[in-house]
Amino acid sequence: MESKQPAPRWATKIAVLLREDLATWQRLNVTAFLASGIAATDPEVIGQPYADGDGTGYLPMFRQPVLVLTGPGDLLSRARTRALERGLAIAVFTADLFSTGADEDNRAAVRAVPGADLDLVGLAVHGPRAAVDKAFKGARMHP
Incomplete structure (x- = not known):
């Protein structure tokens, strides 16, 4: 189905920045986790639910x-600092989170290390x- 309207130019941007040396499965996993942080904290970025031609409903996604x-x-560290300086809310994923097994453990692993x-x-x-x-x-851009 083609849309006859031009794509909107959004006033805001959602961006995920990944460290370039991650394995493919790690890139996908980290992206999914980080995107969930954006979705969970800003309901305005979420559109309406989807439905197919048969009426089967599907979950809403980012707008x-x-x-x-x-x-x-080192770019990720600089980006974190610059994002904080600009007042942007940040979702983070650290290398330690690949070895934790639960949400509580994830938060504890991040809390154990100074931000820098x-x-x-x-x-x-x-933002x-x-x-x-x-x-x-x-x-x-990710390849």
Whole structure:
């Protein structure tokens, strides 16, 4: 089905930044977890439920695209700092979370490390386009 309306230019941006050395399964897992943080905290980014031609209902999704970017580990640390300086809420995923087994353990692993020392493998933000662009400056589109 083709839409005759041009795609909207969103005033905000949802972006996920992944460390470039992750295995494929890790990239997918981290992206899913980080996107859930954005969805859980900002109901306005979620659209209406879907339905197919038979009337079967499906869950709603983001109303706007999610950009998935990649870069080296030091870029993730700089992006975290820049996002905080711009007042953006951040979802984080650290390398430690690959070895935890429960939500409580995940939060404890992050809480155990000062922010500047987190071994970041992924970040997600949602906010004004310019602020997100500046926070993630230097990242490139995920292949």
